[in-house]
Amino acid sequence: xxSIQQQVHTWLEEGRVDIFLAYRMVEGHPLPHAFTRExxxxxxxxxxxxxxxxxxxxxxHIASRYPDAxxxxxxxxxxxxxxxxxxxWNQLKPGQVDTVPVNCCxxxxxxxxxxxxxxxxxxGHVKLERGQDPNQSLAQADTLPRAERxxxxxxxxxxxxxxxxxxxxxxxxxxxxxxxEHPDLIGTGHLPPDIPIFHLVRAVHMAGRCIDCGLCEDxxxxxxxxxxxxxxxxxxxxxLFGYETGSGDTLPPFSILGDKPTMSPQPLLAVSQE
Amino acid sequence: MDLKFVPSICSYCGTGCGVLFExxxxxxxxxxxxxxxxxxxxxxxxxxxNLHEHVNSPLRLKHPLVKTFGRFTKVDWDKAIGxxxxxxxxxxxxxxxxxxxxxxxxxxxNEENYLAQKFARAVIGTNNVDHCARx
Amino acid sequence: MTLKRMTFLQHxxxxxxxxxxxxxxxxxxAEAQRFVATVTGFTExxxxxxxxxxxxxxxxxxxxxxxxxxPCSGPASLQPPAMPDSGIQIANG
Ligand code: SF4
Ligand code: SF4
Ligand code: SF4
Ligand code: SF4
Numbered sequence: 129x130x131s132i133q134q135q136v137h138t139w140l141e142e143g144r145v146d147i148f149l150a151y152r153m154v155e156g157h158p159l160p161h162a163f164t165r166e167x168x169x170x171x172x173x174x175x176x177x178x179x180x181x182x183x184x185x186x187x188x189h190i191a192s193r194y195p196d197a198x199x200x201x202x203x204x205x206x207x208x209x210x211x212x213x214x215x216x217w218n219q220l221k222p223g224q225v226d227t228v229p230v231n232c233c234x235x236x237x238x239x240x241x242x243x244x245x246x247x248x249x250x251x252g253h254v255k256l257e258r259g260q261d262p263n264q265s266l267a268q269a270d271t272l273p274r275a276e277r278x279x280x281x282x283x284x285x286x287x288x289x290x291x292x293x294x295x296x297x298x299x300x301x302x303x304x305x306x307x308x309e310h311p312d313l314i315g316t317g318h319l320p321p322d323i324p325i326f327h328l329v330r331a332v333h334m335a336g337r338c339i340d341c342g343l344c345e346d347x348x349x350x351x352x353x354x355x356x357x358x359x360x361x362x363x364x365x366x367x368l369f370g371y372e373t374g375s376g377d378t379l380p381p382f383s384i385l386g387d388k389p390t391m392s393p394q395p396l397l398a399v400s401q402e
Numbered sequence: 403m404d405l406k407f408v409p410s411i412c413s414y415c416g417t418g419c420g421v422l423f424e425x426x427x428x429x430x431x432x433x434x435x436x437x438x439x440x441x442x443x444x445x446x447x448x449x450x451x452n453l454h455e456h457v458n459s460p461l462r463l464k465h466p467l468v469k470t471f472g473r474f475t476k477v478d479w480d481k482a483i484g485x486x487x488x489x490x491x492x493x494x495x496x497x498x499x500x501x502x503x504x505x506x507x508x509x510x511x512n513e514e515n516y517l518a519q520k521f522a523r524a525v526i527g528t529n530n531v532d533h534c535a536r537x
Numbered sequence: 538m539t540l541k542r543m544t545f546l547q548h549x550x551x552x553x554x555x556x557x558x559x560x561x562x563x564x565x566x567a568e569a570q571r572f573v574a575t576v577t578g579f580t581e582x583x584x585x586x587x588x589x590x591x592x593x594x595x596x597x598x599x600x601x602x603x604x605x606x607x608p609c610s611g612p613a614s615l616q617p618p619a620m621p622d623s624g625i626q627i628a629n630g
Contacts, residue, residue, distance in 0.1 A: 147403055154409060157438045159422060162405035179437040181422075186405065189426060194403055270552065278554025278590050291448040297434070324553065324591075335545060347435060349445040364548040369541070381541055 129172060132228055136163060136200070137171045145200030145226050147190065149183040150174045160186065176202045176230040180243060182299040182343055184210045188219045195221070203227035206243070206341035209374030210299040213339055216379060219302055244342040244355065255351070259284045262345065262353035266360055281357075285323035287350035294344035294354055295330065300337045307333070327357065334358045335365050336373050336380025404428070409436055413509045414449040415534075417441065421450055430454040494526065503530035557582055558589070 148163040338358040345355040369381035406425040420439025424432035437444040466482035467474040504522040543561040
């Protein structure tokens, strides 16, 4: 028994948690699994990776049905950030989820998780020529001339098949009525969906919320560099409001009014002919 | 409190993406893409993402229904098959086998689809066979 | 709140390449002069910016993408493999 298996066994036995979310291998696939006291022997098969699912999202599903359940889970850094955000947004009660921290990357030679940071995919030729390279830095994405930047983003967005995968997989997207499905906000019945509105609406909602886990970009069948877009969103939130998303338990800047406006509106842009 | 994750295959089209069903207290509450599945690598289309909704849909057919005088009535399988046989026989006798077409589905297994086309070709005697995934 | 959201949106749109098309100004009903100046100024800005690129995007014409590939920023292991010359010309449009 590894020390983590031992720890989970003890936690379940002592009643520290009622249910523990981790992974186990099923037919060669690492799949999420809920360990419970009734089936405590299963803890022998507990593994912590290498695949990465949004365990905290399952925790919110349990918590919405059993508000008093004590939930445990293995948590990488991104899981922990997501849990912080979910608590801030009242999806989980403080202290309801107990975590066993696990490492994303135990060795430099063998990346443990399938996180897009640890095993980034190189962008192909067409993407480099026409789209936005998901591996570039934010500063780099800002260097292109505006018109080209716009066209490259629109090229990326135009590939969207409106599968809602980015929203469905996202640990911090939990709204009952999602704006993306509102026919007055996003037109229905055509592909690609209304671009760039579809992607910008989601980007705006991710301000002060997205914890940069990269699951959306992993789940996007059109390979749209969503993580890059949302990283920019939260870079803006940090620059303007000094709010670090996922870091603690304070409310994000858009959900509180604040005492006094400390900013002033931007002046009219003096545009040179670019 | 019983949470299970059941790996499966999306039944909506011939691609065969790997999905993971989230089952809470015996109720199917969500569908996820299987991250390590060789077919879809953690991605799904909108149909795959909503598999749990068609399982839970109140509109889902659960019994054989026979339409009599414009209304559907619940019958048992023997009755339903009997009605289908009689009507097929009558139509074939009146208009020939090519007046019948068979539609098969991606929601059935390979073997069932094979059986259906065999039924169309060998029993009824028509080549009118089609499939929803023949895009 | 409006101020926060608008400023945020201005930055986001700029990142996407749409700058200067969104403006926020507080004008009281007594400040007719300021109203005129703001509206005139904004109209001027929009006129100088020209028609919205969203229009050409609606026709799926992305004319401003330079043909030269952007260098990939990641480590050398991330560079895409050299493309074999298939002899096929891909029209850029
Ligand atoms: S990176 Fe994507 S999936 Fe993760 S929190 Fe942000 S928007 Fe959601
Ligand atoms: S996209 Fe926006 S409205 Fe939809 S679930 Fe996410 S945060 Fe909520
Ligand atoms: S996951 Fe990608 S293709 Fe699917 S809706 Fe989101 S952006 Fe569009
Ligand atoms: S998820 Fe979509 S593409 Fe994949 S098998 Fe289902 S219907 Fe086909």
